[in-house]
Amino acid sequence: MLGLWMLFFDAPEHTRLRKLMNKGFSPAVAEALRPQVEAIVERMLEPLRQKSEADVLQEIAYPLPVRVIAEMLGVPETLHEHFIQWSDALAIMMGNPRRTLEQTRLAQEAVLALTAFFRAAVAERRRQKGSDLISLLLDIEEDGDVLTEEELYAQCVMLLFGGHETTRNLIGNGIYTLLRHPVEMAELRESPEIIRTAVEELLRYESPVQYTGRTAKEDMEVCGVALHQGQQILFMLGAANRDPQQFKEPDQLNLKRLNNPHLAFGAGAHFCIGNQLARLEGQTAILKMVQQFPRMRLASPRLEWAANFGFRGLKTLPVVL
Numbered sequence: 001m002l003g004l005w006m007l008f009f010d011a012p013e014h015t016r017l018r019k020l021m022n023k024g025f026s027p028a029v030a031e032a033l034r035p036q037v038e039a040i041v042e043r044m045l046e047p048l049r050q051k052s053e054a055d056v057l058q059e060i061a062y063p064l065p066v067r068v069i070a071e072m073l074g075v076p077e078t079l080h081e082h083f084i085q086w087s088d089a090l091a092i093m094m095g096n097p098r099r100t101l102e103q104t105r106l107a108q109e110a111v112l113a114l115t116a117f118f119r120a121a122v123a124e125r126r127r128q129k130g131s132d133l134i135s136l137l138l139d140i141e142e143d144g145d146v147l148t149e150e151e152l153y154a155q156c157v158m159l160l161f162g163g164h165e166t167t168r169n170l171i172g173n174g175i176y177t178l179l180r181h182p183v184e185m186a187e188l189r190e191s192p193e194i195i196r197t198a199v200e201e202l203l204r205y206e207s208p209v210q211y212t213g214r215t216a217k218e219d220m221e222v223c224g225v226a227l228h229q230g231q232q233i234l235f236m237l238g239a240a241n242r243d244p245q246q247f248k249e250p251d252q253l254n255l256k257r258l259n260n261p262h263l264a265f266g267a268g269a270h271f272c273i274g275n276q277l278a279r280l281e282g283q284t285a286i287l288k289m290v291q292q293f294p295r296m297r298l299a300s301p302r303l304e305w306a307a308n309f310g311f312r313g314l315k316t317l318p319v320v321l
């Protein structure tokens with residue numbers, strides 16, 4: 001199943017799948033979702049107004065991305081909790097080279113459960129189309145080219161996973177970074193119009209995805225380093241995003257940074273298909289939290305990062321509201 005994810009394909013198979021899937025992720029599709037995302041965030045913030053403390057990850061950053069992508073895929077709310085757990089199991093398997101056999105088994109069970117869910121969902125959509133992403137993917141037909149059933153299930157699982165672990169860390173790392181930079185947080189509260197450049201800077205400063213990997217198809221030389229065919233390469237996005245040759249004062253958080261060609265969403269053919277959606281969720285959640293909880297501060301000075309080399313995110317983010 002994972003072998004069918006377009007993320008792991010080269011051209012021409014990748015090009016074909018990507019072209020088909022792009023339609024479900026155009027900037028217009030993301031923009032049309034804005035009111036829905038804003039309403040979901042408002043609903044999530046409502047119960048926090050009665051509380052004096054909360055865990056930002058548990059209350060907002062975990063459930064928001066999964067709720068948005070689950071709504072796009074037409075997944076019923078009763079299953080959202082399961083989706084979070086399945087996505088977690090996959091993230092541990094994919095992002096942690098020191099995973100245990102037990103963790104790998106849990107990821108396998110998650111893939112099987114998700115595939116079974118999407119198999120049933122696709123069958124239902126074939127009977128009755130809706131306005132969700134699965135129906136759209138079923139509809140997409142270009143140059144007589146369609147996704148096969150197995151490809152369709154695989155891309156649904158990939159979207160759920162791709163949109164969950166990463167975006168939650170954008171929100172969690174973003175709020176955490178702002179809480180550690182009170183001057184910049186006040187600047188954002190006073191000038192909410194800088195939210196777009198602010199989210200780009202937070203993506204650069206505490207990148208949710210720390211590396212991507214590739215395999216050399218042939219012997220080659222990159223920046224004076226010899227690579228041999230079959231050799232595995234890690235591209236350290238988090239490090240590139242602090243490269244002093246690319247960014248002026250790279251360790252400085254500058255929410256108004258204009259020239260910000262960060263690599264948080266990767267680059268090239270596999271550039272993140274969900275970048276517009278992630279930006280929308282990040283901008284909405286971060287701005288609303290900053291505006292609605294002006295006294296928010298860290299409840300503990302020492303926080304623990306999750307033991308995952310690929311996805312940078314905290315285990316918990318307790319705050320005083």
Ligand code: HEM
Binds near residue numbers: 006008164272
């Ligand atoms: C802050 C949030 C996000 C970050 C930092 C992020 C990061 C990335 C990165 C670095 C890549 C490139 C991987 C590579 O080159 O090996 C990628 C690809 C991808 N992302 Fe995201 N992503 C985010 C949100 C999302 C969302 C919301 C979705 C979908 C709903 C998504 C779906 C995908 C998919 C399907 C690919 C593979 C694209 C392809 O192979 O053509 N991502 N993402």
